[in-house]
Amino acid sequence: MKKIFSIFIFTLVISVLINLIPKGLDGMLFGFMPVIFIFFLMPFISGILLILVQNKDKSYEFFPVLLAGIFVNNIAVILVTFLIEYSRHDYLYKHSFDFYSLLEVFVPFIALSLFGGLIGLVIRGTTLLIKKHK
Numbered sequence: 001m002k003k004i005f006s007i008f009i010f011t012l013v014i015s016v017l018i019n020l021i022p023k024g025l026d027g028m029l030f031g032f033m034p035v036i037f038i039f040f041l042m043p044f045i046s047g048i049l050l051i052l053v054q055n056k057d058k059s060y061e062f063f064p065v066l067l068a069g070i071f072v073n074n075i076a077v078i079l080v081t082f083l084i085e086y087s088r089h090d091y092l093y094k095h096s097f098d099f100y101s102l103l104e105v106f107v108p109f110i111a112l113s114l115f116g117g118l119i120g121l122v123i124r125g126t127t128l129l130i131k132k133h134k
Contacts, residue, residue: 003053004053008073012111015040043077044116047117052123057130062121071110
């Protein structure tokens with residue numbers, strides 16, 4: 001549980017740091033990499049890590065923790081991003097909270113995290129097979 005909580009804290013800290021870059025999600029990191037690429041790569045990597053940190057042997061035992069971690073992690077990242085971007089522009093008109101616009105961002109994050117979890121499951125399965133045949 002500590003490892004899953006540390007993944008949650010790590011993704012929140014990375015998302016806050018990404019959003020605090022002067023141009024936000026539209027900026028460039030170190031002059032050559034778009035920040036939005038890292039922002040969309042983050043759920044993929046967290047999906048892989050949510051599988052790899054578990055100490056289980058059966059594939060069906062991984063999915064409850066993966067699904068719970070994906071939902072909590074992605075909701076937190078999206079809300080933090082929304083709040084930082086909302087509070088950043090003091091001089092602009094602030095539109096009201098729109099649940100559907102957040103849902104439009106949440107669904108691709110879920111898909112990326114599930115795909116990362118499946119990649120993590122393949123990595124975990126191959127390492128278990130290699131350990132078994134040594």
